[in-house]
Amino acid sequence: MTTPALEIDSVNVGFGPVSSRTEILANINLTVQQNEFAAIIGFSGSGKSTLMNLLAGIQQPDTGEVRMHGRVVTEPGPERGILFQNYSLLPWLTVFGNIELAVRQVFPKMTRAERKDHIQHYIAMVSLTGSEWKNPGELSGGMRQRLSLARTLSMRPDVLLLDEPLSALDALTRANLQDEIIRIWEEDRRTVVMITNDVDEAVLMADRIIALTPGPKATLGESFPVTLERPRDRTTLNFNPEFKTLRNKVTRYMTEINQEAKQLRKAANVTLPDLSPYDFTAV
Amino acid sequence: MSESTTDKIKYGLLKTIDISGFKVFDPVVRLLFGEEPTKQAVDIVKYLVTPIVFVLLCMALWTVIAPRHKTKSGEVPTPTEVWAAAVVNDTLNEREDEKETDFALSGEGREDAIMEVSAALIIKEAESVELKSDLLQIEKDVKAEITGKIAPLQEAYDRLSQKNRMIKAERETNIHSLAEGVASKKAASADLLQAIRDDKAATEAGRDAEKLIKEEINEVRNNPPKALKNAQLASNAVANEAGHLSKRLDYLKTGNRSLKVTEAEDKTVAALQKLEDASTPAAVLAAAKLVVGGEETAERIAEQRYPRTATIWFQVKRSLFTVFIGFIMAAVIAIPVGIMCGLNKVVMACLTPIISIFKPVSPVVWLLIFQIVVGAFFPDPENHPLFTFFASLPLVGGLGINPALVFSACTVAICAVWPALVNTALGVSSIDQDHMNVARVLRLSLWSRLFKIIIPSSLPLVFAGLRISLGVGWMVLIAAEALSSSDGLGKFVWDEYQNGSSHSFANIIFACFVVGIIGFFLDRIMILLQRSVSFDDGAAVV
Numbered sequence: 001m002t003t004p005a006l007e008i009d010s011v012n013v014g015f016g017p018v019s020s021r022t023e024i025l026a027n028i029n030l031t032v033q034q035n036e037f038a039a040i041i042g043f044s045g046s047g048k049s050t051l052m053n054l055l056a057g058i059q060q061p062d063t064g065e066v067r068m069h070g071r072v073v074t075e076p077g078p079e080r081g082i083l084f085q086n087y088s089l090l091p092w093l094t095v096f097g098n099i100e101l102a103v104r105q106v107f108p109k110m111t112r113a114e115r116k117d118h119i120q121h122y123i124a125m126v127s128l129t130g131s132e133w134k135n136p137g138e139l140s141g142g143m144r145q146r147l148s149l150a151r152t153l154s155m156r157p158d159v160l161l162l163d164e165p166l167s168a169l170d171a172l173t174r175a176n177l178q179d180e181i182i183r184i185w186e187e188d189r190r191t192v193v194m195i196t197n198d199v200d201e202a203v204l205m206a207d208r209i210i211a212l213t214p215g216p217k218a219t220l221g222e223s224f225p226v227t228l229e230r231p232r233d234r235t236t237l238n239f240n241p242e243f244k245t246l247r248n249k250v251t252r253y254m255t256e257i258n259q260e261a262k263q264l265r266k267a268a269n270v271t272l273p274d275l276s277p278y279d280f281t282a283v
Numbered sequence: 284m285s286e287s288t289t290d291k292i293k294y295g296l297l298k299t300i301d302i303s304g305f306k307v308f309d310p311v312v313r314l315l316f317g318e319e320p321t322k323q324a325v326d327i328v329k330y331l332v333t334p335i336v337f338v339l340l341c342m343a344l345w346t347v348i349a350p351r352h353k354t355k356s357g358e359v360p361t362p363t364e365v366w367a368a369a370v371v372n373d374t375l376n377e378r379e380d381e382k383e384t385d386f387a388l389s390g391e392g393r394e395d396a397i398m399e400v401s402a403a404l405i406i407k408e409a410e411s412v413e414l415k416s417d418l419l420q421i422e423k424d425v426k427a428e429i430t431g432k433i434a435p436l437q438e439a440y441d442r443l444s445q446k447n448r449m450i451k452a453e454r455e456t457n458i459h460s461l462a463e464g465v466a467s468k469k470a471a472s473a474d475l476l477q478a479i480r481d482d483k484a485a486t487e488a489g490r491d492a493e494k495l496i497k498e499e500i501n502e503v504r505n506n507p508p509k510a511l512k513n514a515q516l517a518s519n520a521v522a523n524e525a526g527h528l529s530k531r532l533d534y535l536k537t538g539n540r541s542l543k544v545t546e547a548e549d550k551t552v553a554a555l556q557k558l559e560d561a562s563t564p565a566a567v568l569a570a571a572k573l574v575v576g577g578e579e580t581a582e583r584i585a586e587q588r589y590p591r592t593a594t595i596w597f598q599v600k601r602s603l604f605t606v607f608i609g610f611i612m613a614a615v616i617a618i619p620v621g622i623m624c625g626l627n628k629v630v631m632a633c634l635t636p637i638i639s640i641f642k643p644v645s646p647v648v649w650l651l652i653f654q655i656v657v658g659a660f661f662p663d664p665e666n667h668p669l670f671t672f673f674a675s676l677p678l679v680g681g682l683g684i685n686p687a688l689v690f691s692a693c694t695v696a697i698c699a700v701w702p703a704l705v706n707t708a709l710g711v712s713s714i715d716q717d718h719m720n721v722a723r724v725l726r727l728s729l730w731s732r733l734f735k736i737i738i739p740s741s742l743p744l745v746f747a748g749l750r751i752s753l754g755v756g757w758m759v760l761i762a763a764e765a766l767s768s769s770d771g772l773g774k775f776v777w778d779e780y781q782n783g784s785s786h787s788f789a790n791i792i793f794a795c796f797v798v799g800i801i802g803f804f805l806d807r808i809m810i811l812l813q814r815s816v817s818f819d820d821g822a823a824v825v
Contacts, residue, residue, distance in 0.1 A: 075723070075726075076724045077726055078722075078725060078726065082724055084717060084720070087717075088715075088718065088720060090740070091818040092818035093739075105726070105731070108727070117581070135818065137818065
């Protein structure tokens with residue numbers, strides 16, 4: 001068996017001084033195979049973004065390690081292309097300029113013409129042709145995320161990290177971009193880790209869904225393989241029994257772990273005084 | 284013209300006025316293109332006509348109030364007088380231009396100019412003589428008129444004082460007799476005291492009445508009819524013009540540069556002749572020295588500039604140049620230091636005490652410090668290479684760059700450096716963490732990070748800081764020039780204040796407007812720059 005594309009090996013992350021330490025992520029273990037599309041699903045505040053920062057190398061784990069193709073990740077780099085939730089476009093550069101900055105840096109040996117072709121190719125891939133010279137400020141939210149995607153893809157990353165890429169978009173744009181990401185991924189397969197809070201999105205897009213339990217001390221829970229055949233058509237999928245079962249399974253699991261977590265939190269509360277209402281009308 | 288072309292022009296125009304900060308004219312442009320005329324008309328009335336009316340009202344108020352306040356330098360000038368001062372100052376500048384041209388003229392141009400100016404001078408002199416005789420006549424008339432007006436008043440005054448004196452004498456006798464009565468116990472002492480009190484009051488009242496008439500007389504004497512003042516002004520103006528023309532003739536005839544050069548050259552030729560004729564070694568040497576000296580003199584004269592008197596527009600140019608130098612100095616220091624402060628918290632911590640202590644220091648203190656420090660660098664400014672270099676430059680050569688300009692610029696720089704520095708540091712330190720993450724993912728080098736992420740992202744704040752800096756610099760400069768007598772608008776104001784002629788006050792107020800209007804345009808230029816680097820379309824505060 002080949003080395004997995006990405007490995008997270010018993011990682012812990014927390015903050016605060018030793019005396020009053022808050023653990024965000026505890027004992028995380030994950031292996032993502034080459035060209036696998038893994039979706040990590042979790043509630044907001046459970047440390048999803050921290051997990052993504054670990055994968056990207058923006059943040060370092062307190063214990064344990066993150067490995068890519070067997071090498072420990074110590075800093076961010078273009079081989080792990082990350083698509084940020086809030087686009088992270090440079091507003092003073094045009095669509096073309098934003099991609100150019102990345103391409104110039106990652107492929108310094110390209111000639112001017114090659115670079116132009118390369119950039120145009122990715123602009124076309126995300127259907128932004130015609131908007132090359134617009135500033136990000138003139139683009140809609142969906143177009144911005146497309147641009148961000150084009151910039152990330154233009155670096156030809158081995159691993160694509162999607163950090164809730166579509167959560168800031170409206171439902172229609174979101175569906176549209178989901179299809180687009182899937183189309184691009186199917187054309188040019190690579191390892192993808194996507195973080196999301198949308199079960200439908202995860203089932204529609206991923207090969208495998210991994211649940212992240214609610215924080216603090218979030219850890220990875222059950223993993224659900226998605227065996228639905230590709231290409232998946234969102235219009236017919238709603239009637240697909242396998243899709244429905246899987247969706248319900250994941251949703252139920254997520255609800256359960258959320259409830260457990262709530263009970264755990266409640267158990268930690270102070271015991272209430274033993275009081276009961278008194279009926280004055282009975283006197 | 285097709286529909287879209289018109290639209291293009293319209294929106295181009297609208298964008299231009301928006302960027303340049305003249306958004307009030309937006310409805311005017313829209314109205315010209317026929318867009319919703321009623322709405323535009325309402326907007327024009329609200330935001331354009333009303334402010335104009337308000338300003339006019341202020342001017343009217345000024346016109347009414349100003350003459351009522353009498354100061355040591357005369358009445359507070361009205362807008363008309365200030366405008367007149369502006370015209371006078373502009374004329375002075377024009378005259379300097381004319382004299383400068385005359386000084387440099389040579390050959391046929393000079394001959395023509397002499398003809399022209401002489402003819403004009405003859406006309407003006409004739410006019411001046413005529414006006415002077417008119418003035419004399421008017422003065423005589425006015426004197427007669429005033430005497431005529433004063434005579435009855437004087438008579439009334441004399442009569443009143445005569446009467447007052449008589450009554451006073453009566454009261455005195457009365458008091459004396461009362462005193463005798465009291466002494467011989469025939470009258471009550473209370474009556475005497477009352478009589479003395481009454482006398483005092485009556486004397487006072489009499490004096491007041493006299494004073495009233497005296498004031499009336501003075502009023503007549505000090506307020507000659509407007510006709511006299513106008514005649515004086517007219518006569519003075521023509522005499523001035525004639526004086527200017529004769530000065531011009533001077534510069535064309537005796538004071539002309541080409542003439543002086545020819546003179547020097549003639550001397551050299553004569554000396555050459557002497558050199559040929561000389562027979563003894565001593566005579567040869569003396570003649571040779573004369574030749575060389577003559578050549579040098581001719582060269583020196585050929586390079587002479589006309590010694591311009593400092594007019595207001597010259598002072599404006601110099602002030603603008605000084606503030607520009609000071610501003611550039613401030614920017615060159617503030618931007619790199621600000622970037623370092625924003626990038627590194629230790630640098631920020633090191634500089635915070637320095638910034639906090641020196642930021643509130645008054646420009647006057649800085650001026651004095653720089654005056655001493657800069658002065659020490661240039662013990663002999665006349666021959667310092669820096670200043671001789673500046674004097675040889677084409678555009679700024681005539682501005683008379685000297686140590687005073689250098690320390691004024693330094694004062695501007697040190698006062699203007701703080702807003703730019705603090706804003707730059709803020710801009711750099713408040714850079715979006717997402718943008719830094721992009722830089723980290725791309726593994727940008729330090730330089731790329733600086734020039735591709737950090738500086739572009741902080742530019743809007745940097746320019747906001749520079750804009751404040753330029754405003755501060757301009758204010759500081761005027762004060763510095765006034766205090767240090769370094770040529771510029773500040774010195775113009777100060778000179779007028781010290782000069783104390785009848786026009787001074789109007790000139791000062793005129794200078795106040797010049798300073799304000801230039802400051803306004805400097806600010807507009809900075810807004811333009813700020814807008815051009817703003818990527819977030821955040822409207823710059825207008």
